[in-house]
Amino acid sequence: xxxxxxxxxxxxALVSRxxxxxxxxxxxxxxxxxxxxxINFAVRSGEVVAIIGPSGSGKxxxxxxxxxxxxQSEGSVTLAGITIDAAKPATRQQLTELRRSAGMVFQxxxxxxxxSVLRNVSLPQERVLGRSRKEADERSRALLSRVGLxxxxxxxxxxxxxxxxxxxxxxxxxxxxxxxxxxxxxxxxLDPELGLEVLAVMQELAEAGMTMIVVTHEMHFAETVSxxxxxxxxxxxxxxxxxxxxxxxxxxxxxxxxxxxxxxR
Amino acid sequence: MIDLLDFWRDSxxxxxxxxxxxxxxxxxxxxxxxxxxxxLALGVQSxxxxxxxxxxxxxxxxxxxxxxxxxxxxxxxLPSAGLSLSSFAAASMALAWTTGAxxxxxxxxGLQAVPRGQREAAVAVGMTHIDGLxxxxxxxxxRIAAPALLGFAVLMLQASSLCFAIAxxxxxxxxxxxxxxxxxxxxxLCLAGALYAAICIPASLAVASIExxxxxxxx
Numbered sequence: 001x002x003x004x005x006x007x008x009x010x011x012x013a014l015v016s017r018x019x020x021x022x023x024x025x026x027x028x029x030x031x032x033x034x035x036x037x038x039i040n041f042a043v044r045s046g047e048v049v050a051i052i053g054p055s056g057s058g059k060x061x062x063x064x065x066x067x068x069x070x071x072q073s074e075g076s077v078t079l080a081g082i083t084i085d086a087a088k089p090a091t092r093q094q095l096t097e098l099r100r101s102a103g104m105v106f107q108x109x110x111x112x113x114x115x116s117v118l119r120n121v122s123l124p125q126e127r128v129l130g131r132s133r134k135e136a137d138e139r140s141r142a143l144l145s146r147v148g149l150x151x152x153x154x155x156x157x158x159x160x161x162x163x164x165x166x167x168x169x170x171x172x173x174x175x176x177x178x179x180x181x182x183x184x185x186x187x188x189x190l191d192p193e194l195g196l197e198v199l200a201v202m203q204e205l206a207e208a209g210m211t212m213i214v215v216t217h218e219m220h221f222a223e224t225v226s227x228x229x230x231x232x233x234x235x236x237x238x239x240x241x242x243x244x245x246x247x248x249x250x251x252x253x254x255x256x257x258x259x260x261x262x263x264x265r
Numbered sequence: 266m267i268d269l270l271d272f273w274r275d276s277x278x279x280x281x282x283x284x285x286x287x288x289x290x291x292x293x294x295x296x297x298x299x300x301x302x303x304x305l306a307l308g309v310q311s312x313x314x315x316x317x318x319x320x321x322x323x324x325x326x327x328x329x330x331x332x333x334x335x336x337x338x339x340x341x342x343l344p345s346a347g348l349s350l351s352s353f354a355a356a357s358m359a360l361a362w363t364t365g366a367x368x369x370x371x372x373x374x375g376l377q378a379v380p381r382g383q384r385e386a387a388v389a390v391g392m393t394h395i396d397g398l399x400x401x402x403x404x405x406x407x408r409i410a411a412p413a414l415l416g417f418a419v420l421m422l423q424a425s426s427l428c429f430a431i432a433x434x435x436x437x438x439x440x441x442x443x444x445x446x447x448x449x450x451x452x453x454l455c456l457a458g459a460l461y462a463a464i465c466i467p468a469s470l471a472v473a474s475i476e477x478x479x480x481x482x483x484x
Contacts, residue, residue, distance in 0.1 A: 067389060069385055069388065069389065096391055096393070099388065099390070100391040102389075104390075106382060106385070106386065108382050110380075110382040110383060110385065110386035111386075112386070112400075112401055112405075114404050114405055123400060124390035124391065124392060127393075127396050127400070128390060172390065173389075173390070176390060176391060
């Protein structure tokens with residue numbers, strides 16, 4: 001292990017940065033089922049936060065509340081200056097602005113299968129940001145080359161491997177110049193080798209200073225790339241802190257149990 | 266035998282005129298009916314009840330009433346309400362209604378078959394609901410629905426023969442007129458049937474190959 005990694009240096013500088021995300025008293029119920037309970041945390045600009053925890057602990061639901069794919073039952077979410085409170089319904093304009101500020105990457109990629117790779121990346125720019133076709137295509141090609149897939153621009157998504165599709169999905173989200181990127185188990189649908197190429201792109205993004213929240217089962221990524229780790233279980237945050245500390249010295253018994261289970265395999 | 270072939274040869278021009286009307290009325294019914302079907306499919310899913318209930322009513326009446334009744338309603342019924350339509354206009358209206366009602370169910374199934382993740386992706390990239398439908402959901406739904414819609418188009422071509430009841434000079438009417446004049450119903454109806462088959466069988470084969478083509482870029 002490096003004693004002072006660039007990441008740790010960065011973490012020191014982070015304290016003074018402004019907050020991009022603040023979650024206060026967030027709760028979500030599906031009928032009688034309590035998916036999230038009293039969630040509070042904040043993410044500063046440039047920070048990379050990994051959310052880990054057992055399946056069904058509410059990680060994905062939390063992430064989906066951040067860009068309002070799910071609406072919370074209680075509490076508020078503030079993202080890039082827009083506050084959405086459970087008490088009053090969000091306006092359409094707020095939602096559009098919120099989603100424009102937050103790029104989302106899904107476990108199942110969700111590329112549009114009836115469009116070429118280039119159209120997948122360009123269409124949202126044209127419709128959401130009002131860029132011209134030419135501008136959008138230029139930006140798309142630049143982003144596709146950033147994720148190493150210029151050559152695939154004119155292919156259809158189903159001609160690409162899962163790892164390539166996920167990198168295209170990342171390019172599509174980046175094309176809207178988001179302030180923060182949300183990743184919902186981006187490598188869970190991929191075999192380990194293809195997962196690596198996606199993780200490499202994410203690491204490059206993190207190093208370039210992108211603010212990121214990553215729901216993941218990739219413990220190595222969580223430990224080495226993220227600045228902070230949040231561990232969730234049963235809809236609550238049970239442990240939160242700098243990555244190395246949380247991974248090596250978890251304080252709660254539940255977190256220890258979870259980390260033992262994922263590390264000893 | 267020679268006599269029969271002569272009869273058929275003499276009848277062909279009149280039947281082809283009828284076939285042209287058949288194709289035109291089918292084309293108009295589909296051109297109006299399928300967009301109507303899409304609108305109704307979206308309408309019955311609308312959260313707004315002032316859109317949903319009228320859409321449901323149009324669909325249920327269109328599917329519940331036989332096409333023959335709708336045809337006669339448009340041609341014989343509407344004049345008493347002060348609206349006189351030519352037989353072609355009445356047939357267009359009635360068959361477009363039937364087409365809209367049936368295809369709305371086909372398209373609705375197509376809309377529901379588009380994976381949920383597609384809707385979420387459209388929302389997550391900040392597209393409006395309308396944009397999401399227009400660029401993401403509807404194109405995929407129509408691709409899924411296309412084989413069934415084309416199959417329905419072939420059925421409508423056959424159903425257009427019902428227009429014979431409102432004196433539209435389509436293929437069956439023409440055959441019937443020839444039959445009435447010559448009393449040779451059997452041979453002329455066989456020839457008319459052969460002409461329907463000459464369109465429908467290649468059309469069905471084309472549907473199968475289009476189906477293969479469309480399945481190439483699905484998820």
